[in-house]
Amino acid sequence: MKKLFKLAIILVLLLTLPLYMVMAGGKKEEAKPEGEKAAEETGNLERYKLSEKPVVIDFYFVVGVAGPLAQVIDGMVEEFNNTHQKILVQPVYAGNYNQTMTKVQSAILSGIPPDVFVVEISELYTLLAIDGIIPLDKYIEKEGGDTFTGQYFDALYGNARAEGKIWGQPFQRSTPILYWNKDMFAANADRLKAAGLDPTRAPQNWDELEKASTILTDREKGIWGVILPGGWNDWIFEAFVYQNGGKLISKDAEKSHFDSPQVLEALKFWYKLTNELKVSPPLRPWNQTPIDFSSGHAAMMYYSTGGLPLVRKQSNFDFGTAFQPKKVQYGTPVGGGDFHISKGIPPENQDAAWEFIKWMTSPEMAAFWSRESGYICINKKGLDLPEMKKYLEEFPNAKVAAEQLEYSFPKIMAPNFQEIRKVFVANLDAMMQGQQSPEETQKKLHTSVQKILDEY
Amino acid sequence: MKKRDPRIFLFLLPSFIFLSIFTYYPIFDAVGLSFHRYGAFNPKPIFQGLKNYIDFFKDPIFWQIILNNVLFGLGTILPTMIMALIFAILINEVRSLRTFFRLSLFYPMLIPYAAAAMVWVFIYDPSLGPINLILKLLKLKPIGWLGDSRYSLIAIIIMTVWKNLGYYMLIFLAGLQNIPRDLYEAATVEGTNWSQKHWHITIPLVGPSTLFVFVVSVIQSFKVFTQIYLMTEGGPGYSSNVLIYRTYEYGFKFWQLGRASTLTTLMIMILLFLVLIVFGVWGRKITYQAA
Numbered sequence A: 001m002k003k004l005f006k007l008a009i010i011l012v013l014l015l016t017l018p019l020y021m022v023m024a025g026g027k028k029e030e031a032k033p034e035g036e037k038a039a040e041e042t043g044n045l046e047r048y049k050l051s052e053k054p055v056v057i058d059f060y061f062v063v064g065v066a067g068p069l070a071q072v073i074d075g076m077v078e079e080f081n082n083t084h085q086k087i088l089v090q091p092v093y094a095g096n097y098n099q100t101m102t103k104v105q106s107a108i109l110s111g112i113p114p115d116v117f118v119v120e121i122s123e124l125y126t127l128l129a130i131d132g133i134i135p136l137d138k139y140i141e142k143e144g145g146d147t148f149t150g151q152y153f154d155a156l157y158g159n160a161r162a163e164g165k166i167w168g169q170p171f172q173r174s175t176p177i178l179y180w181n182k183d184m185f186a187a188n189a190d191r192l193k194a195a196g197l198d199p200t201r202a203p204q205n206w207d208e209l210e211k212a213s214t215i216l217t218d219r220e221k222g223i224w225g226v227i228l229p230g231g232w233n234d235w236i237f238e239a240f241v242y243q244n245g246g247k248l249i250s251k252d253a254e255k256s257h258f259d260s261p262q263v264l265e266a267l268k269f270w271y272k273l274t275n276e277l278k279v280s281p282p283l284r285p286w287n288q289t290p291i292d293f294s295s296g297h298a299a300m301m302y303y304s305t306g307g308l309p310l311v312r313k314q315s316n317f318d319f320g321t322a323f324q325p326k327k328v329q330y331g332t333p334v335g336g337g338d339f340h341i342s343k344g345i346p347p348e349n350q351d352a353a354w355e356f357i358k359w360m361t362s363p364e365m366a367a368f369w370s371r372e373s374g375y376i377c378i379n380k381k382g383l384d385l386p387e388m389k390k391y392l393e394e395f396p397n398a399k400v401a402a403e404q405l406e407y408s409f410p411k412i413m414a415p416n417f418q419e420i421r422k423v424f425v426a427n428l429d430a431m432m433q434g435q436q437s438p439e440e441t442q443k444k445l446h447t448s449v450q451k452i453l454d455e456y
Numbered sequence B: 001m002k003k004r005d006p007r008i009f010l011f012l013l014p015s016f017i018f019l020s021i022f023t024y025y026p027i028f029d030a031v032g033l034s035f036h037r038y039g040a041f042n043p044k045p046i047f048q049g050l051k052n053y054i055d056f057f058k059d060p061i062f063w064q065i066i067l068n069n070v071l072f073g074l075g076t077i078l079p080t081m082i083m084a085l086i087f088a089i090l091i092n093e094v095r096s097l098r099t100f101f102r103l104s105l106f107y108p109m110l111i112p113y114a115a116a117a118m119v120w121v122f123i124y125d126p127s128l129g130p131i132n133l134i135l136k137l138l139k140l141k142p143i144g145w146l147g148d149s150r151y152s153l154i155a156i157i158i159m160t161v162w163k164n165l166g167y168y169m170l171i172f173l174a175g176l177q178n179i180p181r182d183l184y185e186a187a188t189v190e191g192t193n194w195s196q197k198h199w200h201i202t203i204p205l206v207g208p209s210t211l212f213v214f215v216v217s218v219i220q221s222f223k224v225f226t227q228i229y230l231m232t233e234g235g236p237g238y239s240s241n242v243l244i245y246r247t248y249e250y251g252f253k254f255w256q257l258g259r260a261s262t263l264t265t266l267m268i269m270i271l272l273f274l275v276l277i278v279f280g281v282w283g284r285k286i287t288y289q290a291a
Helices: A002-015 A017-031 A035-041 A044-050 A069-083 A097-109 A121-129 A137-143 A182-187 A189-194 A206-216 A233-243 A261-276 A289-294 A305-314 A347-360 A363-373 A386-394 A396-407 A417-432 A438-455 B007-033 B051-058 B060-093 B098-110 B113-123 B130-137 B152-177 B181-189 B194-205 B207-222 B226-231 B243-253 B257-285
Strands: A055-061 A087-093 A116-120 A169-174 A176-181 A224-227 A298-304 A319-322 A335-341 B036-039 B042-047
Touching: A055 A069, A055 A097, A055 A347, A069 A087, A069 A347, A069 A363, A087 A347, A097 A116, A097 A121, A097 B243, A116 A121, A116 A347, A121 A335, A121 A417, A137 A347, A169 A305, A169 A347, A169 A363, A176 A182, A176 A233, A176 A305, A176 A396, A182 A189, A182 A206, A182 A319, A189 A206, A206 A224, A206 A261, A206 A298, A224 A289, A233 A261, A233 A417, A261 A417, A261 A438, A289 A298, A289 A305, A298 A305, A305 A319, A305 A363, A305 A396, A319 A396, A335 A347, A347 A363, A363 A386, A386 A396, A417 A438, A417 B243, B007 B036, B007 B257, B036 B051, B036 B257, B051 B257, B060 B098, B060 B152, B060 B194, B060 B207, B060 B243, B098 B152, B113 B152, B113 B226, B152 B207, B152 B226, B181 B194, B194 B207, B207 B257, B226 B243, B243 B257
Parallel strands: A055 A087, A055 A116, A224 A298
Antiparallel strands: A116 A335, A169 A335, A176 A298, A176 A319, B036 B042
């Protein structure tokens, strides 16, 4: 009987295992301080109550890459609140890019917008179509106009300009870059050399990429040559189209160029890597990809520069970053999220929001954010700070994304981008998993994207 | 027929008012909007007849989503019901540790859907998740689960069965305990074996519970949202997208409220139709009284 009891206890423990995991997970989430909680802890609220009432603004932010960036943002906001007596920013983590856009859009349309928020840069036309944001020109003028914007990489304003105005301020900005496992290249040096490749540098064009991926794929050990990650495969694919000298849609967002031969060629190349040569996995979740790479399950990956801190921390091998290989030219869309200020809020909240944005993108904060997140140091003055110089010297991999800006294009923008993105990703998914041919994919993409563009 | 006391309508009034505001009005409004082009980008509804419906019927994605719904229904309802009944019978017959077994099966019900979904995201993780680790130990090929079109819907089905099994089992258990013991005693005296006993006594007599479980799980299978939202966002491609998630996408991601209303209306029609059939055909044949 005693034995039976022991057995029963073990069984209970085993069967309720997921329950503990839930409890553990739940606690972790609770530990994340929300704006008010953080303020209470530092005694902010008390102080405010004693002096004049601060302007309280809600800040919706997004975390778009794997890693603990929510805590970094919370910390930055806390510092802002500590140094700005008259403003209290309440940070709200709104999920990934899709979820954040859904929340922001619902909030705007129901008349209770967050005061300041970060969403993905392709959403600008949607924000304009629902009349949700204000132009930032008057604030920029006050700060000195071109001298102010001149601090930032100009390529990053490409997705913030429309109708002759500036509607957003760059913040968590990135380009996709090619990560490569130097140790793996070195271990296969002979075979790479035999194929005419240099094992001490990353592939520089599609041809080299294809060869290197084929050589480095090891099915026995479960190693992929290169990962083209899912989830944001639309963004990575856009880069391939630019590299091939093409584009996705016209600049006025009226005509789809998905029917161009450049797009077809890029589709065919992806199909070849994933389905014919099978050197790239059919579909890898976005947040899974850097984990695969840093655990040695892939020789190369395309990923946002925002994956750098995670890969740096987790990989026990020497890795490098490089420009994405070219076809006819180097090319990449910029990516990431910009700050926006809502329209339907009191002017003092808008002013406070601008103060906050200005502070968050100051040289010091931009450099700090870049070091913590791996995103581009958007403020060029930040690059001259001693701690940033030291960091880049120690970790030159962090330079690549900003250098690649020279070859960057503004990211695709259209009203109701969410709908285009849905179709785009779904069709790429289907092709990467071998369910439809590149030709079929092109046809479907062109007709559905054109249909969506026609509606607005 | 007895004449109704008119005062009953007075007593029904409060609940009728609430239902009207929060249920009937939105339903009729949605049906009305479903004939319009309406959304964030064209805030004034434009009447366009059946166009939304025709667009959907012509859209292959819509049919894939309906198919996913049917597959999800088949994949969850039957296994859940059969397993719930079997476990209920077993637990009913087990003498010792009954509470322990009941708890083991019932606890998934107590976990919030969102938390359970996150746990299963980990369980399905292609490189670290326990399922794939076991597959690797057995020298089988690991499966991409949520990231693979072929398995994403199955993965969600498994998780949903796990989550709901305990609740339905409890309902069956309650049904079983209402069956008079003397029927089984009589059957034993007549010399029936275990399976005959359950086939001829248990299954017919838990009829009301079965009907209840069936109707609830049919409705549940159309209401599957949380786990899809958190685990796959309907992907990869459209492989785990279902009617209600598509409605959400049209409503709150694409902000086309007209089309979202069309999908809602279609869903209401399908559900009403199913429930009517179930109650109409099956409801009459149920044995409510053991005597």
